[in-house]
Amino acid sequence: MFVETEGCAALSKDSSPQAGTLEPRRMDVEPIDRAQKALLEHFGQLCGACPQMRELFRVLDRLGPSDAPVMILGESGAGKELVARTLHELSPRSQRPFVAINCGALPENLIESELFGHERGSFTGAARTHRGCFERADSGTLLLDEVTEMPIEMQVRLLRVLETGSFSRVGGDQEIATDVRVLATSNRNMQEAVASGRLREDLMYRLCVIPVVVPPLRARGGDAVLLAEKFLAELNAEFGEIKSLSLEARHRIANHSWPGNVRELKNVIHRAFVLSDHEVHVDVEAVSMASEEGAGEAAVGSPQDIARDDRGSIRVAVGTSLGDAERALITATLRAVGGRKTEAARLLGVSLKTIYNRLHAYGDTDLIAERRHARLECAAQA
Numbered sequence: 001m002f003v004e005t006e007g008c009a010a011l012s013k014d015s016s017p018q019a020g021t022l023e024p025r026r027m028d029v030e031p032i033d034r035a036q037k038a039l040l041e042h043f044g045q046l047c048g049a050c051p052q053m054r055e056l057f058r059v060l061d062r063l064g065p066s067d068a069p070v071m072i073l074g075e076s077g078a079g080k081e082l083v084a085r086t087l088h089e090l091s092p093r094s095q096r097p098f099v100a101i102n103c104g105a106l107p108e109n110l111i112e113s114e115l116f117g118h119e120r121g122s123f124t125g126a127a128r129t130h131r132g133c134f135e136r137a138d139s140g141t142l143l144l145d146e147v148t149e150m151p152i153e154m155q156v157r158l159l160r161v162l163e164t165g166s167f168s169r170v171g172g173d174q175e176i177a178t179d180v181r182v183l184a185t186s187n188r189n190m191q192e193a194v195a196s197g198r199l200r201e202d203l204m205y206r207l208c209v210i211p212v213v214v215p216p217l218r219a220r221g222g223d224a225v226l227l228a229e230k231f232l233a234e235l236n237a238e239f240g241e242i243k244s245l246s247l248e249a250r251h252r253i254a255n256h257s258w259p260g261n262v263r264e265l266k267n268v269i270h271r272a273f274v275l276s277d278h279e280v281h282v283d284v285e286a287v288s289m290a291s292e293e294g295a296g297e298a299a300v301g302s303p304q305d306i307a308r309d310d311r312g313s314i315r316v317a318v319g320t321s322l323g324d325a326e327r328a329l330i331t332a333t334l335r336a337v338g339g340r341k342t343e344a345a346r347l348l349g350v351s352l353k354t355i356y357n358r359l360h361a362y363g364d365t366d367l368i369a370e371r372r373h374a375r376l377e378c379a380a381q382a
Contacts, residue, residue: 040226044086046079047230050223052215056083059212064090069162071207072185074214076338077263080185081145083214088141093181096140101133104149104340107352111154113170116161122171134167134178147184147207148193149340155200162206182207187338217258217265224265228253231269232280243273249282256284259335330358 040049043057063070064087072080081100088098106114117132133142144150150158161167162182166175184207186193193199217224228245236243245253249272258264272282314332330348334355337343341359345352 040230044089045082046086047227048220048223049226050215050221052220053223056212056214060086060090063087063210063212065092066210067091067181069182069184069207069209071190071209071211072183072214073190073211074185074187075216075261076187077261078214078216079262080187080214081143083212084141084143084183084185087183088181091141091181093140097137098141098143099133099137100143100145102145104146104338104342108151108154108342111150112157115154115158116167116169118170119172122169126171129169132169134161134180135176137178137180139179140181142180142182144182144184144207146186146338146340148186148188148190148199149343152197152200155203159200159203159206162203184208217261222254224253224256224258225250227262227265228269228282231266232273235270235273241273243276243278243280246279246281249280252282252284327358330355 040047041054041057043060046053046057046060048054048056060083070084070087072083074080084100085098088094101111101114103111113126113130113132115132115134117130117135118126120126120129144158157167161178165179166177168175188198190199190204190208190211194201194204217227225245228250232243232245235241253265260267268282268284269280272280314328330344333344333347334341337347341355342352345355348355
């Protein structure tokens with residue numbers, strides 16, 4: 001099941017940087033030598049070379065043909081959805097639909113309709129019958145992404161569907177049978193989620209039949225540099241370039257803590273590729289701060305610093321405008337809760353509409369796909 005491709009030299013295992021340091025602790029990274037190249041294993045949509053990823057591949061190889069529910073645990077950006085898609089590709093359901101729903105991204109008044117569908121005229125704005133995720137994923141796989149962010153009331157109905165294999169659309173009374181394999185993800189500790197009231201205990205036992213943990217990038221040894229080389233090769237192929245990582249870039253990549261995991265690494269490499277000529281240089285700290293400070297008018301603490309601060313604080317320079325300070329606080333809170341806007345609004349004591357409005361003003365491109373839901377939510381709160 002493994003496909004091996006050549007990557008760059010493997011790194012030593014004692015490469016974890018000190019949390020919170022602005023200057024990464026240096027470790028030896030030799031120039032690329034063909035005799036020393038490591039092998040990057042590809043398994044479905046995943047790839048890695050460290051022992052943790054090889055073990056993950058072996059587990060997924062066993063779980064793929066099964067129909068058992070799987071709870072995929074790990075930090076934001078670590079690749080939980082890729083694990084779910086790989087499980088789907090390995091299953092007998094691979095030719096049937098794979099449907100994913102982010103339980104934390106949808107407004108509470110829309111999630112029931114998205115899960116189970118609704119009948120025409122069942123509520124204001126329901127101009128036609130809508131098939132929900134359980135219908136669209138019939139005979140396939142349904143991924144409940146960040147399931148611990150689902151409203152507790154909705155978890156009761158979800159549990160019933162999982163136990164009976166049937167449901168009814170919003171505004172309907174006809175029972176509809178469903179045959180789906182349910183996968184779920186979360187970046188929270190399950191027992192803590194239950195203790196805090198975020199997750200029903202009976203639903204946890206129903207979903208967490210087989211837990212799978214995706215390791216964070218900082219715990220994957222030399223995988224960060226191997227993946228950086230892979231992403232760069234893909235960009236070279238796409239744009240017809242022959243750029244390569246500088247030795248200094250490989251040092252920085254190897255010693256960075258990557259709080260945003262593989263997703264952050266991929267974005268950093270893409271940015272460095274665009275801004276570099278033949279040799280790609282990566283200034284991780286500068287990229288992190290620039291992405292949050294916009295034009296850099298004010299010295300506002302970077303969300304990367306926030307992510308490494310055990311006290312959960314941000315640093316704002318004296319004289320920073322209130323608008324910039326507000327932006328830093330909203331951005332940091334969103335990063336801390338994995339981008340879940342409903343949770344960020346709750347912690348900040350503002351409405352969800354305010355969060356959407358602020359992000360729209362900041363030019364958050366991730367909002368494009370959510371604008372339809374945002375408009376409906378704003379109308380419901382009016």
